[in-house]
Amino acid sequence: MNGEPAAAAEQAARRSYGRLVAYLSARSRDVAGAEDALADAFEAALTRWPRDGVPANPEAWLLTVARRKAIDTLRGRRRGEAAAAWLEWLAALETPADTGALPDRRLELMFACAHPAIDAAARAPLMLQAVLGFDAATIAAAFLVAPAAMSQRLVRAKAKIRQAGIGLAVPAQAELAERLGAVLSAIYAVYADAWTDAAGTDPHRRDLADEAIWLARLVASLLPQEPEALGLLALMLYSHARRAARRDAEGVYIPLSEQDATLWERPLIDEAEGLLHLAVSHGRPGRYQLEAAVQSAHLEGQRRGRVDWAAVEQLYAALCELGGSPVAALNHAVALSRTAGAEAGLARLDALQAELGGYQPYWAARAELLGRCGRHAEARQACEHAIALESDAAVRRFLQDRAAAWF
Template identity: 60%
Template sequence: MDRTVQARGMADAVARRSYGKLVAFLAAATRDVAAAEDALSEAFAAALADWPLNGCPANPEAWLLTVARRKGIDGLRRHRGGEAAVAQLQILAGDRHAVSADFDDTAIPDRRLALLFACAHPAIDAGIRAPLMLQVVLGLDAKTIASAFLASPGAMGKRLGRAKRKIRQAGIPFAIPSRDELTGRLEGVLEAIYAAFSEGWSDPGGTDVIRRDLTTEALFLARLVADLLPQEPEAMGLLAGMLYAEARRLARRTAGGDYVPLAAQDVSLWDTAMIAEAEALLLRASTLGRLGRYQLEAALQSAHVERRRSGRTDWTAEVQLYDALLALTGSPVVALNRALAIAEVSGPQVAMGIIDALTVDGRLLDYQPYWAARAALLTRLRAYADARHAYDNAIGLERDPAVRRFLQARQAALRS
């Protein structure tokens, strides 16, 4: 294999599996997330120059940390002065023995969970905590994060920059907070993990480098939180909901890679062990007497799984769950999914009225599932011209080639 290709492959693999771990390690001492990201970025650039010439190191994570720490020291010397810079230089220089190139990467302390809770500190605006975690712990770019939160990339980038400065200026510690501080931080941590899982879930074939392995990483972090906080029902609810969804992964595509919607999936392909684990988690969470968003999300996933046992979907129960979830969150996405469930109970005309009312929230106009849902309901109402227009928008917004082909086939069927 060409050494340049091999080096790029190695760098890509390390970025996907260890980006957050490396940023968290670098930033833990200095509490400067932006500087850690910059230093790590320079280290990756140095790797792409060095590895094709000298070969990939046995421990690429340790190699990157060594170079990133050196880059961080150089950056401090160039851009900062005074006692604060001297203190940070001493930290970086004194910590240089912490990782040796002879260690394997498991010797690098995994501080991702601490970094997640640092990003959820009360000094940081609640609305930016989850996006901040997605960028600094999971390495997503501002454009991808903006899409997940129905925001513009420019505005999201500015807000992320301000949040990182806040961590440095306020000296926010990278540590798991005490029990009495957890309540105010847990929601943001769970929201970030959920958003990461959702982003990876939209790329089941692993064809998008940015989103590849996100579901695995999100499940890992969800397990960490659930193990850390065994009396927090929402942590268990989140993990349960993710396991229910992941259990259906193999059924979401045919052998040829075509998209299969939930209603048409072969339930025999669903992962029985994952479903059983999810059921146990949801049951245990329900005994703690504190119902929340993620338990309701998991209960909806459990309702989907009921089709595996009974052969049918209880849409009335799903509508009731969506009612509770909408009352709790006020989310336009929940309102959209609720409308689709109502269509199965009360008909497409009623659901279409609900969806029409949702257009006042301009964010949904750039949300692919909104247009796909609209197209499906308009088709059932035989409003074919309007359905074609909705399919055009849905197809234009869809990133997954398999889903795009599915939508195109549905649109083509209108002509016949």
């Protein structure tokens, strides 16, 4: 194996995580058991692949090892006819080497995780862990929840799937819509995590962005009459179209307002525009349609040289009314500062500090508005908070340069 063997083994294993969890747990409904077996398989890969080389079909190798681990565990812990039937199925399980490809059952697992019997707050996080292998700490950060609390939610949710016998299959058409919100939330969280790697230096996050868009396309094709599925795909395509413009040749971070629009991928933007128009035509507005409309307004304004801040402010106001998200309220405050002045935006931000005090964009926005109001000492302090909370070195440098320019 060329390069870093251990890193290559880990990357190959991660690419198959969700497919293998879904495939192994489809019959047993034991998501936690499938994850345990795969964890052992990944550990074996990291030990053996650097020594023996990456197998021709990594997915088949991982499935074979995970299947053996699951069989060993079942033999040691389970008795009775149900266990015997499950063991027989595992023993006869076909691998990708036998069939040419492993059926992709991730979407089935995602809709199973969105079953009404599972706590609503655990549905999207469970998808992130079971389908894409996120750890509890990463998921907790995405949902602004303490890691210990998130871990407990995930354990309970997996136990519920097993105990309630929740089937891992795409539900009937009539049941799809009621589970859709959690599925879309999980897909968007995956893309948002990938988006944090603006420089594209993390191969795993690059793969995640493509996986998220693939899943969004699959859901939109499965539910073409659901405007929020179309809206989410549009939102992600708008963002993805700008990825090449987010860093310059030296890796310096470039905010949307200063990006070179000629670097944007016009075909993706055109597709997003078409999807958004189709979604809006259904007459059922929702979060993702509104967020996609904000992206559309920003991109169009950037190309024309003038953002319609009144329209953006109205869109964020609608988002706040719809869901009450503190992040939407933050963006509304920034837009309000453009239409009603920096003081009005600051007043809106003041009410959000308790909820967003550990969120870098809150402090960056606060620093900018304080600076515009001439309150330079407070702006400098807010900027220092933002810099301390930011993990991306390029964004930290951008904030430091802005602070120097303001003060």
